[in-house]
Amino acid sequence: MSFSLFSALLFWAVLGGGCSRAQKSPPPAPPKPMVIHLPASASPFRLLLPEGQNPGELPAQLEKVLGGKVEVASYADDAAAEKAVSEGACDLAALSDRAAAALIAKKALQPLPPVPGVPAPAPEFSHHYYDPAGTYTWPYGWSLLGWAAAPLPPAEMPRAWRDLARPGLSLSLPADPALRAALWALAEGKPPAEAGAPPPSWKEAKESADAAVRVDFLWKLRGHLKEKEQVFLPPGGSLIALYQWAVPASSKETERAAAALQFLAAPENAARIDQAWGVAATQASAHALFSPALQADPLLYPGLPERNLCRFVR
Numbered sequence: 001m002s003f004s005l006f007s008a009l010l011f012w013a014v015l016g017g018g019c020s021r022a023q024k025s026p027p028p029a030p031p032k033p034m035v036i037h038l039p040a041s042a043s044p045f046r047l048l049l050p051e052g053q054n055p056g057e058l059p060a061q062l063e064k065v066l067g068g069k070v071e072v073a074s075y076a077d078d079a080a081a082e083k084a085v086s087e088g089a090c091d092l093a094a095l096s097d098r099a100a101a102a103l104i105a106k107k108a109l110q111p112l113p114p115v116p117g118v119p120a121p122a123p124e125f126s127h128h129y130y131d132p133a134g135t136y137t138w139p140y141g142w143s144l145l146g147w148a149a150a151p152l153p154p155a156e157m158p159r160a161w162r163d164l165a166r167p168g169l170s171l172s173l174p175a176d177p178a179l180r181a182a183l184w185a186l187a188e189g190k191p192p193a194e195a196g197a198p199p200p201s202w203k204e205a206k207e208s209a210d211a212a213v214r215v216d217f218l219w220k221l222r223g224h225l226k227e228k229e230q231v232f233l234p235p236g237g238s239l240i241a242l243y244q245w246a247v248p249a250s251s252k253e254t255e256r257a258a259a260a261l262q263f264l265a266a267p268e269n270a271a272r273i274d275q276a277w278g279v280a281a282t283q284a285s286a287h288a289l290f291s292p293a294l295q296a297d298p299l300l301y302p303g304l305p306e307r308n309l310c311r312f313v314r
Contacts, residue, residue: 043068043253044068044069044070044071045062045066045068045069045070045071045091045092045253045256045257045260046070046071046072046073046089046090046091046092047059047062047070047071047072047073047090047091047092047093047094047260048072048073048074048075048081048084048085048089048090048092048093048094049072049073049074049075049094050074050075050081050094050096050243051074051075051076052219052220052223052224052277053074053094053277054276054277055072056276058072058273059071059072061263062260062263065259065260065263066256066259066260068256073089073090077175077176078095078096078098078099078102078176081093081095081096081099082099082102082103082106082108085099085103085108085109085246085248086103086106086108086248088248088250088251090248090251091247091248091251091253091256091257092245092246092247092251092253092257092260092261093245093246093247093248094140094243094244094245095137095243095244095245095246096241096242096243097128097130097241097242097243097244097312098178098241098313098314100130100131100136100137100244100246101129101130101131101314103246104130104131104136104137105130107249108248108249108250109136109137109246109247109248109249110136110247110248110249110251110254111135111136112134112135112136112137112138112245112246112247112261113247113254113255113257113258113261114258115138115258115261115262115265116262117262118262118265118266118267119265119267119283119284119285119286120134120283121138121139121140121282121283122282122283122284125139125142125242125282126138126139128242128312129312129314136246136247137244137245137246138244138245138246138261138265139242139243139244139282140243140244140245140264140265140270140273140274140279140281140282141219141242141243141273141274141277141279141280141281141282142240142241142242142243142279142280142282143217143218143219143220143240143241143243143278143279143280144217144218144233144238144239144240144241144299144302144310145179145183145215145216145217145218145238145239145240145241146215146216146217146218146221146231146232146233146234146238146299147164147213147214147215147216147221147231147232147234148213148214148216148221148225148226148229148230148231148232149212149213149214149229149230149232150212150226150228150229150230151228151230152212156169158213158232158234159234160187160234160235160236161183161186161187161234161236162187162188164187164202164213164215165187165198165199165201165202166201167201168201169201169212169213170210170211170212170213171201171202171205171211171212171213171215172205172206172207172208172209172210172211172213172214172215172216173202173205173206173207173215174207174215174216175206175207178313179239179313180198180202181195181198182239182311182313183215183239184198184202186236186237186238186239186311189236209224209226214229217241218231218233218278218299218300219277219278219279222278222299223278231299233298233299233302233306235306236306236309237306237308237309237310237311238306238309238310238311239310239311239312239313240310240311240312242282242312243279245261245264245265265283267283267285267286267288267289268286268289270283270286271286271287271288271289271290274286274290275290275291275294278300280300280301
């Protein structure tokens with residue numbers, strides 16, 4: 001298992017950063033997407049989403065574009081996503097970076113069809129270890145790991161990742177062993193190869209909605225907050241999940257997948273989807289359409305020094 005740091009260039013490019021704020025003229029508008037409306041089809045188009053990313057009106061909107069019924073299925077974790085894609089249970093899937101990496105290695109994804117007229121994600125989102133040429137995936141959003149906690153006495157409230165190893169703390173951790181190991185390395189402030197073994201309390205922590213402190217990716221926590229719970233992103237960096245659209249190798253619906261992707265990646269649609277699902281945008285043109293409150297949200301877009309400390313789990 002290895003890791004890669006999330007570079008400053010990635011975030012700076014996405015948020016439109018630069019040394020000078022004054023411009024003589026506004027930047028050119030992104031090209032208008034040429035959404036293709038296909039003739040009616042008798043077979044349903046199958047969309048696969050992570051649990052918690054509520055499709056809302058998305059199926060009905062896609063049906064108008066694709067000319068047929070859209071069926072939506074959801075998955076609980078990366079293993080379930082990999083199984084569904086490998087078994088040909090969908091025509092377009094929203095996958096985490098780790099699920100995409102595993103499926104590319106298995107040759108279970110096909111190269112993306114062309115998507116003309118749509119602004120691409122920032123290059124830093126499209127050239128990662130699992131898909132360096134951006135051949136198989138179209139990244140649409142990202143989120144960092146944090147925790148949710150109800151009010152605790154000041155002496156018991158965790159302030160840093162290492163505080164989560166405190167004996168007696170009622171703690172919920174993701175079940176994924178690789179994610180737990182990556183999180184412990186982060187808590188120790190060491191490279192993964194140099195990190196020690198987690199304490200017994202860390203190993204024994206279960207994934208539970210009833211724990212006083214629940215660790216998960218922020219988009220999931222904010223979508224299922226309990227009464228009086230608050231969400232925290234501690235200093236010292238975090239772990240990142242990058243989500244992307246991909247087409248299973250077994251799908252024969254390449255033309256409709258291209259039309260669906262063209263619709264989903266149009267900046268106005270990407271911004272609406274990202275905001276509804278609580279993830280940060282990968283396209284600068286989509287980020288510009290976020291509400292001012294979300295653009296300034298420190299849990300969605302934390303400060304540059306903190307963002308530079310974030311890692312992928314590989």
